[in-house]
Amino acid sequence: MHALWLENHRLRLRDDVPIPSPPAGEALVRVIRAGICNTDIELTRGYYPFTGVPGHEFVGVVERGPAALVGRRTVGEINAVCGTCPACTGGRRTHCERRTVLGIVNRHGAFADYLTLPIENLHPVPENVATDAAVFTEPLAAALEIQEQVAIGAGQRVLVVGDGKLGQLVAQTLALTGCTLTAVGRHDEKLALLAARGIATGPPDGVGRAAFDVAVECTGNPEGFAVAQRAVRPRGTLVLKSTYAGALTLDASALVVNELTLVGSRCGPFAPALRLLAEARVAVEPLIHARYPLAQVIAAFDHAVRPGVLKVLVQMEA
């Protein structure tokens, strides 16, 4: 089959990768659409060691698996877990000590004609959700993870720092909680997408000190972190939603003196993400900036790293 291949931080398109054979408990999925995530870009920069097929945001059609799923469009949770380690039995399956992660850790991913995933990871896509929209299920679930970890409700003043792919989904999902939301970023056209959803927006420099109960850092850079830390009131919560290239240096004394809580946040629940898409309560398709066929996946990556670009999709069929 055709597949994008990452090796020594270099991407190349291969046509000689064997179609995977699903082991017991897994399904064979024919990928029809995949999205490029910042994590994919970071893989090419060597932030994580990974050799193989990248890609973890996808929609596919089950070709081999349970009868209830065969022929259906599905999305898939990316952590394949053992079910028996302390993390799994402790209810933290996404933290399984022996997990593989689709396109990220020891498991070939979605920029390919086919992938396999455990059957328990697959979720059928509701009929009324377009394939282009369903590709956003995984990052939307990651955005919803914030609400699994931090109680956010009406009356709370919440700041989202960063107007990129993740910041857009984080802001849209937080807006649904009834909190008093502000999103800040450096790109007028991206902020305009949020303003069109009724979200208050502005530049990072205009953020008041200690003016927010919760701040969500979605930039993955130390400047964004500093904006978020400064914005949170004493005993407030700072959610870290982005990974960071290298080490992060922070003012830990201010964190202690102001008794801040920092919460790292990663993968989230698929079911509510699919519900939001089915009910059209979030608008993800305006975030799509380009589509490329798998044959041009290298060009798709080149496009995705350009400044100001949001989501780039890869299509495996016309």
Place this chain on the structure above:
Amino acid sequence: MHALWLENHRLRLRDDVPIPSPPAGEALVRVIRAGICNTDIELTRGYYPFTGVPGHEFVGVVERGPAALVGRRTVGEINAVCGTCPACTGGRRTHCERRTVLGIVNRHGAFADYLTLPIENLHPVPENVATDAAVFTEPLAAALEIQEQVAIGAGQRVLVVGDGKLGQLVAQTLALTGCTLTAVGRHDEKLALLAARGIATGPPDGVGRAAFDVAVECTGNPEGFAVAQRAVRPRGTLVLKSTYAGALTLDASALVVNELTLVGSRCGPFAPALRLLAEARVAVEPLIHARYPLAQVIAAFDHAVRPGVLKVLVQMEA
């Protein structure tokens, strides 16, 4: 009166400081005992800008104030607050935006014959609590703040990193929760104090990766932070109980990937601290390594910074 005076990071003993005159709502307290805290030592190293009388751990006798307090031994909460700012009205009085802090921020402290504090800050010392023990009320309250912020109970695996003054009190108070407690440090004689209280102890290098639900960092150095971060399981909690000299560099990506929660923790509640002392449920007097009269307070500071030394007290009367 006699008072220790800090100016340009230099300490000197003065005999010409006027006895303070308590403003409305404040009491005049004759100090009888004061403890040297790491924060006092950090003040002399210039970590915070402060000119005046340092010292915030004390026992004193009220000389002018409400009849119910005059002549009684008291301890005092160190944050003097406005009562009207958003932090105060929001129930976060220790984070008052206009606070002064005894011996730390814009308020003369306890290494002196007299101090003043708002009457509402003062707590009478129970008769059966020795003055030497009551000096520990403030740091003991700070240790108890952890339990105000993080639910800790039986069955949880909790690690205390650091066997110094603060680590000792943190470990002793956590031991009362019924959690499965381990304290690690680099000083055999300090760990022995904890072992004598039935607490499991060991060296920092022996700590298992992801073996704890909660870790409390009490060293204030990056090595201690690294031990604590490594020790916490995914979705676990890392409490920062020490301030840090300068910036702290950490692996923020691991924090995100493991979805850790970091909690900064500062001043705590005096009433339960006094209860623990009255019920003799913690042993603070074994932590006293030396006593000096106020006339030798400079020597007391020299003693307090020596390696291996725990609490040094300053006595204002024989």
